[in-house]
Amino acid sequence: MEMEDPPCTRLFPDLPDEIAVRIIARIPRSHHRSLCYVSKSWRSFLLSRLLFTLRSSVTHSTEPTICLNIRTQTNQSPWLVLNQGRSHPDYLPSPPLSTVGSACATVGPFVFVVGGSLSSVPSNVVQILDLRIGGQWFPGPRMSTAREFAAASFLNGRLYAIGGCLSSSEGWAESLNPFDKNPQWVPIDSPVHVREKWMHGCVVLSGQVLAMADRGGVAYDPGQDTGSCSWGPVxxxxxxxxxxxxxxxxxxxxxxxxxxxxxxxxxxxxxxxxxxxxxxxxxxxxxxxxxxxxxxxxxxxxxxxxxxxxxxxxxxxxxxxxxxxxxxxxxxxxxxxxxxxxxxxxxxxxxxxxxxxxx
Known part of the structure; x- marks a missing residue:
């Protein structure tokens, strides 16, 4: 994923661009929507990847944000952002594919929507919402296995997808480094006795991925320190x-x-x-x-x-x-x-x- 955009020019008439962009990067994100009306140059910069890069380099400039995905009775999947102190949310673009029973995980400004069913058929699609540039969707690397109601989480820079498929699937659990130059899903060996089909929750706790299923939960330790992974019950x-x-x-x-x-x-x-x-x-x-x-x-x-x-x-x-x-x-x-x-x-x-x- 490209991290840099060419800097916008003439943000402030009397300041060099390299100083102007660093000033704007320190402005709280809640004001960005209003600042987009200052000029086309301001709008272009506020919706650019460069803004995120600069905000990340300034201590405490990036802000955590709650994003909700709503399932409507018409099977639409709108996304929106809650803002403290405001009675209405900011609306984000809907994903290209409206899936049911998908799993979600985030890292930084990226929301990964993993699997889910399309027309009642489980899929292996991965959709990525990039919030740095006003909320745009991109296709991610497809999983080796179709899933619905799986567990998904980020740990140590890798995205994990667990369950939500037949227990006999070779890729019942797999992981991905989405920031590799050529990212590919890698199957994770898992013993048959830990495999469950439907997951209802997933968190990272004490360096382990905990995936809760309808008949008990499983814990996965990627073994970053020991070099060997392990599975077990929670x-x-x-x-x-x-x-x-x-x-x-x-x-x-x-x-x-x-x-x-x-x-x-x-x-x-x-x-x-x-x-x-x-x-x-x-x-x-x-x-x-x-x-x-x-x-x-x-x-x-x-x-x-x-x-x-x-x-x-x-x-x-x-x-x-x-x-x-x-x-x-x-x-x-x-x-x-x-x-x-x-x-x-x-x-x-x-x-x-x-x-x-x-x-």
Missing amino acids: PKRLDLGWKGRAVVVNGILYTYDYMGKIKGYDPVMDKWRPVMGVDKQLPKFLCGATLANLHGVLCVIWEQRRNGGKQKEMMVDWAGIRVTDLRNEGLHGSILWWETVALGMPYGSAIAHCVVAEF
Whole structure:
């Protein structure tokens, strides 16, 4: 993927271009849409790959962003971005192929949509959303195996795809370095006893890829330090407690329990602990909520339910929670914000994916 564009000229009439672009690169991304109207040169630069390169080189200039993929009743797959302090999202282009049951993983400004079914047939397609240039889609290297409801995650610069296919498939698990000059998927040897078909969650925890399936989860250690990979079950206590969407924040895996309360799993203690201090403020997430790690803040996004039969538009609430690990005294959460966003989608749509990209 090309990382550099030729610099735009005459951004500031009285400043050299190499200074002007570094000034603009420090402006928060929330202002970029308005700045596009300054001039054609500004718009060209703000939508360029060069901007991302410069923002990455400036400390704390890139910003984590929550991206939602919505599944509508017409089988469309719009993508959008949530912005704190705004009641409406920014809309992104829809992918060329609208898949059902795909898996998603992100690294930097790239969102990888892996597999999913097309016209009820599992596919091996990989679609890449590049957020650096206003949100453009590109085809990625196809997997060796068609998948739906697989697990996907990034670890140590490689994209992993696990399951979502027949257990007899040679490429039941495979990995890819998408930034190689000629990227190709590489099959990963896996014992038959760890293979499961349908995955409902995937995270990276303690240097391992954890893929949760409908009949237990599996853990994959790529062996970056030892040079040898290994497979095994996830810890039993974790397996029993993780039944919904989950996210890792500061080394703790968060999900919600059967009572709808948020809890965190500590891999060092091998223990689940409730997040205290937010029970009376937040609803009980019995279903339909999703979690995200926004630069160390635990975010919870949930769909509003119909109010008196008059709701025609999909609305979501999202809250940012700062969690403090008090060790023996447990996990304590404090709500930093709670906002409502109108998504502009018909009521009855649902959140298919929630990922965090940084650009």
